[in-house]
Amino acid sequence: MEHLGDLESKLAGKNVLVRLDVNVPIDADASEDVLSESIKAHPRIQNIVPTLEAILEHTHKVMIAAHLGRPCGKVVEGLSLRPVGAVLAELLDREVVLLDHYLDEPPALFLKTLSQRQILLLENLRFFPGEKTADRAFASHLCSGMDVYINDAFGVCHRVHASTVTIPQWLGKENSFAGAALVEEVRVLDGLLRAPASPLCVLMGGAKVSDKMGALLSVIDKARWVLLGGAMAYPFLQAQGYMKLPESTSAKELKDVELARMVLAHAKERHVELVLPQDHVVAREFSATATPCITQDSCIPEGMMGMDIGPQSCDLYASYISRAKTVLWNGPVGVCEWPSFAAGSLAMAQAIAQNSGITVVGGGDSLALVLKHGLASQITHLSCGGGAMLDYLEHRDLPALKELSPFRSFYGEL
Numbered sequence: 483m484e485h486l487g488d489l490e491s492k493l494a495g496k497n498v499l500v501r502l503d504v505n506v507p508i509d510a511d512a513s514e515d516v517l518s519e520s521i522k523a524h525p526r527i528q529n530i531v532p533t534l535e536a537i538l539e540h541t542h543k544v545m546i547a548a549h550l551g552r553p554c555g556k557v558v559e560g561l562s563l564r565p566v567g568a569v570l571a572e573l574l575d576r577e578v579v580l581l582d583h584y585l586d587e588p589p590a591l592f593l594k595t596l597s598q599r600q601i602l603l604l605e606n607l608r609f610f611p612g613e614k615t616a617d618r619a620f621a622s623h624l625c626s627g628m629d630v631y632i633n634d635a636f637g638v639c640h641r642v643h644a645s646t647v648t649i650p651q652w653l654g655k656e657n658s659f660a661g662a663a664l665v666e667e668v669r670v671l672d673g674l675l676r677a678p679a680s681p682l683c684v685l686m687g688g689a690k691v692s693d694k695m696g697a698l699l700s701v702i703d704k705a706r707w708v709l710l711g712g713a714m715a716y717p718f719l720q721a722q723g724y725m726k727l728p729e730s731t732s733a734k735e736l737k738d739v740e741l742a743r744m745v746l747a748h749a750k751e752r753h754v755e756l757v758l759p760q761d762h763v764v765a766r767e768f769s770a771t772a773t774p775c776i777t778q779d780s781c782i783p784e785g786m787m788g789m790d791i792g793p794q795s796c797d798l799y800a801s802y803i804s805r806a807k808t809v810l811w812n813g814p815v816g817v818c819e820w821p822s823f824a825a826g827s828l829a830m831a832q833a834i835a836q837n838s839g840i841t842v843v844g845g846g847d848s849l850a851l852v853l854k855h856g857l858a859s860q861i862t863h864l865s866c867g868g869g870a871m872l873d874y875l876e877h878r879d880l881p882a883l884k885e886l887s888p889f890r891s892f893y894g895e896l
């Protein structure tokens with residue numbers, strides 16, 4: 483937090499552009515009150531309030547830039563930032579003015595028209611194709627007339643976008659800073675990679691197998707136990723012969739099995755125990771209403787598909803988690819959106835919540851599960867970045883972080 487002190491002295495009277503991560507689930511069917519409460523409770527929103535309050539102590543000329551969902555460069559009414567703006571207004575006790583047309587004139591011009599109690603929120607950046615293509619003209623238009631850029635959006639720091647990389651390049655490192663939530667994310671993840679309280683237990687699940695292999699290889703070096711679940715476990719089971727490779731196996735899936743062999747060899751070399759499910763909840767079809775069956779062992783019978791880890795595996799994994807001093811979890815161990823296949827992921831969330839050591843949970847689905855079951859206060863750190871967390875664990879750096887000067891010095895001091 484020390485670095486925020488530095489930052490504040492640079493803000494007095496300045497025009498400040500803040501990139502925030504407010505990408506929270508928006509339930510279009512929920513009533514206004516219910517929607518507002520769910521937005522307010524989300525860690526992505528909770529985490530950015532201190533940064534905004536600190537900035538507002540020094541300047542009221544604040545312009546927030548953020549995105550919601552995947553509108554793919556087009557205006558999508560359901561992905562407007564309006565509900566988020568209403569929540570921020572309440573939390574900050576300011577009027578948040580949503581600017582939905584800002585391509586004709588630089589948005590900084592609108593800052594001049596605001597009173598001391600008003601701040602500006604740019605409508606969803608991803609309504610414009612220039613955001614995702616990191617377009618220089620789009621970026622320079624957004625930051626024209628702005629003095630300072632603050633990035634407090636860890637969840638998008640792995641993206642080379644206009645608002646994460648091109649804008650700080652325009653404004654220069656000397657004017658581009660990290661917000662408090664971003665610094666905290668990096669501090670926690672960096673601590674895990676440097677010197678985690680030992681033993682470290684890593685639990686990885688989810689479906690994006692190849693996205694996670696790099697992070698897995700990187701954290702194996704620090705872990706005592708690596709527990710795998712969800713679709714993440716299947717290439718490993720296939721590599722060990724517990725699961726037959728169907729004839730329809732794609733080239734990508736074959737590559738995952740190859741990667742799994744490499745990770746298994748690396749874990750063995752490092753004397754890290756890599757634990758695979760001992761039993762599974764399987765079904766004949768991938769459907770919420772499919773009949774769940776529990777296998778007797780690690781093998782997945784032909785014609786069935788794995789949907790969750792089984793009860794024996796839940797107990798086994800929970801026993802590893804209970805002995806760890808540090809736990810890192812990314813990705814559900816089953817299809818947690820469907821009640822018949824959610825028991826394993828819930829058991830993992832509960833086991834992690836009961837661990838009194840350092841517990842770090844990241845990834846959209848794992849985070850949602852922890853929030854849904856009221857376990858958030860029992861977790862040391864809820865990471866608000868899924869892909870960003872994995873990329874940071876793999877590379878120890880992210881493209882957007884390279885553009886932030888105080889962050890660099892803070893990072894150097896870690």
Ligand code: AMP
Pocket residue numbers: 687688689690691711712713788789790812813814815816817818819845847
């Ligand atoms: P990820 O974004 O990689 O963390 O993946 C999360 C997704 O993985 C969730 O939507 C889960 O439904 C899905 N998932 C978890 N286990 C399985 C499984 N055994 N088969 C298919 N999808 C799964």
